[in-house]
Amino acid sequence: MSAPRASLNWRRGAKLNHATNMIESESLVADKSNHVKPTEYEIERFWRYTDVRGPNECWNWKKAKNKWGYGVCTLRSKYQRAHRVAFLIKNGNWPFPLCLHSCDNTSCVNPAHLREGTNAENSRDKVIRGRSNAGKKHHFWGKKRPEMSGDLHPFHRNPNLTLKGSKHPMAILDEDKVRDIRILRQNGESIKSLSQAFGVKECSIENIVKRKSWKHVL
């Protein structure tokens, strides 16, 4: 029985390690013992890698960035995101739980643009500032969404491309017949008799009369 127990413990240990790694990588938990005091050299090097500008401007990180555009650096041979290190240098503690940008510029490390905040605040900021990806990437992972609906549909952008009315190869009626149908219907002709007379279905007559189809014919 000892072997399974050992393996269980091993697995539990592995899980715990994984969880700690995840937490560390996301830096969601501010572990007091984790706080480091950057040395003068580290601080000097950090600002050397930064495009320092005016106090209200964005200070962009000049070195490596991750795929979300956040500047990345190492501090005590540990991978960190640059804006978090900027917060640490300014305030002496890691931001908890998150470090938020008030300028929406992910590569900005100006401490004046950084503040502590929760995940909920971050999500709210995203929605308010149109930074949210909700709906934008649905079913189009990593691709640009084709704008194929509404006013952006190619047929709406280039109305000349569509064949309307009697120009359409499948058209049975033409513009004159449509005008006749509307006048006859106004004069009390039944939809059924019109459908038989013009050789189209009753629903087509209804749509013509209600101006759902052949809208361009006045």
Ligand SMILES: [Zn+2]
């Ligand atoms: Zn900024």
